[in-house]
Amino acid sequence: MGAFKRIFMVINPNAGVKKKVNTLCDIVNVFADHGYETIVSYTRKSGDAAALVEEHADDQIDMIVCMGGDGTLNEALSGARKIGWKKPVGYIPAGSTNDFAASLGLPSEPKEAAEQIMEGTPRRLDLGIFNGRTFVYTASCGLFTRTSYETPQKFKNRLGHLAYILEGVKDLTQFTPIYMKIDTGEEIYEGEFILTAVCNTFSLGGVMSLDNGEIDLGDGLYEILMIRQPKDIIQMNEAVKALYEQNFDHDLVNLVKVRKAKIICPSKEDWSLDGERGEGQEINEFEVVSGGMKLIY
Helix, strand or coil: CCCCEEEEEEECCCCCCHHHHHHHHHHHHHHHHCCEEEEEEECCCCCHHHHHHHHHCCCCCCEEEEEECHHHHHHHHHHHHHCCCCCCEEEEECCCCCHHHHHHCCCCCHHHHHHHHHHCCEEEEEEEEECCEEECCEEEEECCHHHHHHCCHHHHHHHCHHHHHHHHHHHHHHCCCEEEEEECCCCEEEEEEEEEEEECCCEECCCEECCCCCCCCCCCCEEEEEEECCCCHHHHHHHHHHHHCCCCECCCEEEEEECEEEEECCCCCCEEECCEEECCCCEEEEEEEEEEEEEEC
16 A cells, blocks of 8 residues: 555534544544545634644645534634635534535444545535635524524533424524515515525424425525514414425515525624524625535545
8 A cells, every 4th residue: 555645634522422433443444444544633612623624734634524513514614715725525424413414415423424435526515605704504593593502512412403493492482583685686585584594405403404306505506595474373384384395485485596695684683604603794795605615425
């Protein structure tokens, strides 16, 4: 065997089920069997994954692999984009819901995910930029979105997806609709919304499916899902039915494809960017970076 190639692997040890980190030896052996030496770094706080990638992913590294939740992937790709990284990135999901990993069909077992990285194909997928920040699969505001960053990590680790559902139910009793004006460049949507999500995924929090056979993660477009405030329980049932039936041309539910958008929100509500808190502004700017990441799977 010739000289080993190098993987820089960043791990969030606090994401999801911690015992999965104990499989590191298996993962490193999988990489070694395919001719890779693995350099490992662990995050300690928010922002570390991006900083570690920026510091260590130099010309001597052939691939970046991150292990953690979707937020860890978000940070790793943010760091990679900042340094102009052109080589592949691999993702080993070990979070509480792993929405984006589910959209990609990634294995839930770390060793299997490592094997898929070694045997997979690099694919160009789109990235989003929201108020200057990189995100991978969703920037959302409204119902359920606070759950992703307000649920304590210990509950996410213990209860997994159930924690999101339980915390989300609280939102139903406390939530006030948000006035927004959404300008896609082709059409303007205005009113009171209970959920607005700019997304490139088939699943949001595991709560609702967006897979209608038309979503392409690498087509240079994101989707904006808008759910208006129902006036009563009858309209609420209609909205739920529309979501269930993938009827996105409804008075209360719309899904439109965009390359960019301006979202005016006078109340300056915070957003969830891949499960991490993003500070809201009165005027929020979104754009797609077509083919912005080369993910191998």
